[in-house]
Amino acid sequence: MTRFETRHYSYAKRYGQAKQTRAPMISNMNNHHYVSQCLIKNFFNRHEKKIFIYDKKQDNYFDRQGTRRIFSENNLNITIDNNQLSDKLETDLDKYIEKNFKTHYDNIISSLTTCEGDIRESIKYIGRMGLVGEIRNKDYKKQTDVHMLGVFREISNHAAPELKQNIDKTLKQLDKLEYKTSVDFVKFADEVFSKMGDWSFNIFTTDSKYFFLLPDCTAVIKRHRINDYFNPDALDIAELGMPIDNHTYIHIVSNKIRTKNLRVKKLNDSGVLHLNKMTYEFAKQQVGCGDEYYLKETIKKIASP
Numbered sequence: 147m148t149r150f151e152t153r154h155y156s157y158a159k160r161y162g163q164a165k166q167t168r169a170p171m172i173s174n175m176n177n178h179h180y181v182s183q184c185l186i187k188n189f190f191n192r193h194e195k196k197i198f199i200y201d202k203k204q205d206n207y208f209d210r211q212g213t214r215r216i217f218s219e220n221n222l223n224i225t226i227d228n229n230q231l232s233d234k235l236e237t238d239l240d241k242y243i244e245k246n247f248k249t250h251y252d253n254i255i256s257s258l259t260t261c262e263g264d265i266r267e268s269i270k271y272i273g274r275m276g277l278v279g280e281i282r283n284k285d286y287k288k289q290t291d292v293h294m295l296g297v298f299r300e301i302s303n304h305a306a307p308e309l310k311q312n313i314d315k316t317l318k319q320l321d322k323l324e325y326k327t328s329v330d331f332v333k334f335a336d337e338v339f340s341k342m343g344d345w346s347f348n349i350f351t352t353d354s355k356y357f358f359l360l361p362d363c364t365a366v367i368k369r370h371r372i373n374d375y376f377n378p379d380a381l382d383i384a385e386l387g388m389p390i391d392n393h394t395y396i397h398i399v400s401n402k403i404r405t406k407n408l409r410v411k412k413l414n415d416s417g418v419l420h421l422n423k424m425t426y427e428f429a430k431q432q433v434g435c436g437d438e439y440y441l442k443e444t445i446k447k448i449a450s451p
Contacts, residue, residue: 176224178236180282181217181364182275184247188391189360191436198438200445203431207442216434217362219284221324229319235328239282242332243275251390258351258394258410269347273398274335276388279364281329285430286363290327295320341373341382342400349410350395356418357440358389361429365389372402387421392436395421423448 179186190197196209197216210216223235250268257265280286295317302313320326339345352358365388369381384400413421426433426448435441 176221176233176236177214177218178220178222179218180222180284181279181360181362182244182247183213184244185275185364185390186213186216186360186434188251189434189436198435198441199432200441201432202426202429209438217432222284222287224323224325225328226319226322231322235331239331243278243335246271247275254349254390254396255394258349266347269396269398270339272390272396273386273388274339276365276386277335277338277367277383278331280367281334282331283363283430284325287325287327291325294327338383342384342402344401345398346401347399348397350397350417350421351410351412352393352418354393356413356415357392357435357437358395358418359422359425359441359444360389360434361425362432363428363430366424366428370403372400387424389425419444419447
């Protein structure tokens, strides 16, 4: 077996094997959000009790009165454990990334008026949700599935019998899943912060007449060369921009790029539009907003030639 085949044999074997820790098992269809409901609720219009959505692929506006079917997909985070369907990714997401969202969110918002207290831990907690937003997104996962399965099938077509048998077994297991690719969200977020090293943050706010857009990937991320690798083209996530409600936006940046001393800044119309344009461009398909008129006017400005 060649070195190339050995490496992929090990990966396929590991991917197909059961994990040592047993995970909660599921039997029914589950509705999984790729943008957390606790965050979506912050973008509802309190008077109309709706959130307004724009679909840039369909060029279509619509609204919803609840969070259940917004930025969600059936069985999005189901994996296989001990030859059974498992909900572990979803339960870990709830336990380690979503459960204390409101506490940390309230801490950040209260600091805007009191200018007291250390909110770095709260910024980091909510930032972890933003860091995993893209890899949670259904379109991102589908694209990753296509690439991964293509690689597996190509290797299988040219592999030695033992490797081919193992890969084919793995592919058969994956056929049980709606989405094949699984990433440990908690581990991923923690590793990103570790690679960022020391980091700084800003908080942007707006007047009540301006609104930040919520993307279907939770946040905008930017990659830079902030660590040394053998591959000179390897980039790490070094910046995160994330709206946390209609009028508040957090920005986290690695100090390996630059140190931000500014803590809170109130943006005017052009500043909000600049951030919304980045949000719109980074979103896979949809953006949400707490005001229907503002959403339509913003899309006109962003999408106009």
